[in-house]
Amino acid sequence: MAHADFPLHRPELLESLCRGDMLLDQAMSSDRRRFRRGDEIIQTGVASDTVFRLVSGWVARSRVLQDGRRSIIMMFLPRDLFGVKTFLLTEQPDSIECLADAVVLAIKHDQLRQLFETEPSVALRIAFQLGEDERRMHNYIIGLGRASAEERIATMLIETHGRLVKAGICANGSYSLPLTQQDIGDLVGLTVVHVNRVLRRLNADGLVSFTRGMVQISDIAALYKKAEPILDAYERAQPEFGGGDSAPSHPS
Amino acid sequence: MAHADFPLHRPELLESLCRGDMLLDQAMSSDRRRFRRGDEIIQTGVASDTVFRLVSGWVARSRVLQDGRRSIIMMFLPRDLFGVKTFLLTEQPDSIECLADAVVLAIKHDQLRQLFETEPSVALRIAFQLGEDERRMHNYIIGLGRASAEERIATMLIETHGRLVKAGICANGSYSLPLTQQDIGDLVGLTVVHVNRVLRRLNADGLVSFTRGMVQISDIAALYKKAEPILDAYERAQPEFGGGDSAPSHPS
DNA sequence: CGTCGGCTTGAGGGAAATCAAACGATGTGG
DNA sequence: CCACATCGTTTGATTTCCCTCAAGCCGACG
Numbered sequence: 318m319a320h321a322d323f324p325l326h327r328p329e330l331l332e333s334l335c336r337g338d339m340l341l342d343q344a345m346s347s348d349r350r351r352f353r354r355g356d357e358i359i360q361t362g363v364a365s366d367t368v369f370r371l372v373s374g375w376v377a378r379s380r381v382l383q384d385g386r387r388s389i390i391m392m393f394l395p396r397d398l399f400g401v402k403t404f405l406l407t408e409q410p411d412s413i414e415c416l417a418d419a420v421v422l423a424i425k426h427d428q429l430r431q432l433f434e435t436e437p438s439v440a441l442r443i444a445f446q447l448g449e450d451e452r453r454m455h456n457y458i459i460g461l462g463r464a465s466a467e468e469r470i471a472t473m474l475i476e477t478h479g480r481l482v483k484a485g486i487c488a489n490g491s492y493s494l495p496l497t498q499q500d501i502g503d504l505v506g507l508t509v510v511h512v513n514r515v516l517r518r519l520n521a522d523g524l525v526s527f528t529r530g531m532v533q534i535s536d537i538a539a540l541y542k543k544a545e546p547i548l549d550a551y552e553r554a555q556p557e558f559g560g561g562d563s564a565p566s567h568p569s
Numbered sequence: 570m571a572h573a574d575f576p577l578h579r580p581e582l583l584e585s586l587c588r589g590d591m592l593l594d595q596a597m598s599s600d601r602r603r604f605r606r607g608d609e610i611i612q613t614g615v616a617s618d619t620v621f622r623l624v625s626g627w628v629a630r631s632r633v634l635q636d637g638r639r640s641i642i643m644m645f646l647p648r649d650l651f652g653v654k655t656f657l658l659t660e661q662p663d664s665i666e667c668l669a670d671a672v673v674l675a676i677k678h679d680q681l682r683q684l685f686e687t688e689p690s691v692a693l694r695i696a697f698q699l700g701e702d703e704r705r706m707h708n709y710i711i712g713l714g715r716a717s718a719e720e721r722i723a724t725m726l727i728e729t730h731g732r733l734v735k736a737g738i739c740a741n742g743s744y745s746l747p748l749t750q751q752d753i754g755d756l757v758g759l760t761v762v763h764v765n766r767v768l769r770r771l772n773a774d775g776l777v778s779f780t781r782g783m784v785q786i787s788d789i790a791a792l793y794k795k796a797e798p799i800l801d802a803y804e805r806a807q808p809e810f811g812g813g814d815s816a817p818s819h820p821s
Numbered sequence: 822c823g824t825c826g827g828c829t830t831g832a833g834g835g836a837a838a839t840c841a842a843a844c845g846a847t848g849t850g851g
Numbered sequence: 852c853c854a855c856a857t858c859g860t861t862t863g864a865t866t867t868c869c870c871t872c873a874a875g876c877c878g879a880c881g
Binding site: 749750751761762765766769 | 858859862
Binding site: 330362378380382383384386387388390391402404405406408410411444445447448450451452454455456457458459461462463503505506546547549550551 | 582614630632634635636638639640642643654656657658660662663696697699700702703704706707708709710711713714715755757758798799801802803
């Protein structure tokens with residue numbers, strides 16, 4: 318794994334971070350599990366003693382209210398750790414749900430605790446994950462609280478793109494996003510109907526096409542412009558417009 | 570400080586948690602600072618090497634977008650730690666702002682790191698803070714994404730009440746909330762005008778009165794009922810209706 | 822071939838935003 | 852002490868963004 322996977326954060330920690338990442342991978346490699354769309358990896362209200370790492374597929378933290386309203390709190394992408402919160406909370410307020418067939422690695426709490434007591438770099442890797450999750454959540458809160466439907470969807474598409482590029486999964490502005498429009502609505506706080514209309518409009522305007530779980534960003538500059546007010550400094554610093562094929566350049 | 574301050578989380582950690590809390594207090598007690606409404610304790614885009622603990626007053630994490638839209642990401646209440654994220658991120662995406670005159674304790678990164686390398690209980694206390702922040706943010710995301718204006722405001726009032734009761738600052742359903750209605754709007758993702766209307770309606774219906782920075786919950790059961798769908802299991806488990814004056818009873 | 826889940830589109834309604842203005846407190850300077 | 856400015860609250864009128872309801876469509880699958 319390249320150093321570039323953890324960009325822009327306190328550079329003096331980078332080496333340790335990568336080491337922790339690797340050690341964690343090793344320690345988890347023996348417990349590999351598969352899930353299918355719809356599976357609950359961690360259930361609401363049930364205690365869990367396991368921490369996971371996504372290898373491939375799509376997994377999200379979500380909650381369904383009594384009256385059926387559903388909310389996707391955050392998406393996990395390959396290489397992300399999830400379920401770390403189970404360390405502190407006995408009862409999980411929300412569930413971790415599989416949105417598209419996924420492969421994950423798993424490790425038990427006690428084993429993990431042992432590991433990071435002897436290996437500070439593993440603790441750092443976990444702290445880094447928590448920090449990233451937190452940063453992203455701050456952005457979601459701002460988006461949900463203050464952004465229009467169009468801004469939310471544009472932001473979601475740009476943010477996902479950026480994360481996938483970092484993870485080395487996406488190249489030329491096109492990526493697989495195997496969510497239903499309902500899922501997207503639950504993620505950005507809109508109804509399916511409205512998600513569809515916005516998506517359709519973006520498509521008509523030649524910015525993005527989204528069909529059959531595939532996103533194709535045609536005009537990333539224009540899409541980026543819509544998302545920009547909602548992005549934070551870290552997301553602005555790295556829009557590798559189109560991925561590895563051309564030299565990344567900083568906007569603004 | 571009582572054990573009851575960290576309720577409901579993995580009980581086997583409680584003792585260590587309290588110890589960490591106390592040690593942290595000791596270590597920070599030498600650097601005490603004051604801020605006034607409007608001060609920026611941590612500025613957007615500026616590196617910080619300090620972690621804070623709120624003693625009294627009101628402090629929030631907030632961000633202002635280029636076009637002036639403002640968003641309050643989360644509120645800190647007395648005893649909370651904040652600025653922990655500066656450990657990992659060099660550049661702060663948002664600012665920590667003082668909303669009502671506050672007293673805080675401060676500690677430098679290197680000193681804190683030293684402390685929790687020798688004292689695991691301090692690391693635990695910090696992890697606990699991060700976990701609590703995260704849990705609360707999940708709830709905000711759900712509220713912002715899926716709740717009506719009334720639900721958001723009711724939830725905010727109930728949540729704040731619950732936290733203040735836990736901190737021992739609030740007794741009989743009445744507490745000081747020295748925010749402007751604009752602040753509240755930025756916190757729950759509404760405009761001032763609409764916040765005012767909802768507040769007014771809740772008041773007319775005899776649920777809450779909010780005047781001059783004082784909240785008086787008159788009908789906590791009814792208010793709770795409005796907030797309930799948005800609360801998580803932890804917040805539901807501890808509505809000490811009205812505090813010490815009457816026997817606390819569980820709703821529903 | 823029929824059913825089902827997800828997408829698409831239209832029509833209409835409603836919750837919250839926007840625009841606008843008045844009001845009340847608080848503070849400040851003449 | 853009063854005139855005046857400022858800041859926050861309150862209320863009304865109007866607009867708009869998004870939701871709700873409803874129905875048709877398409878592709879996947881048994």
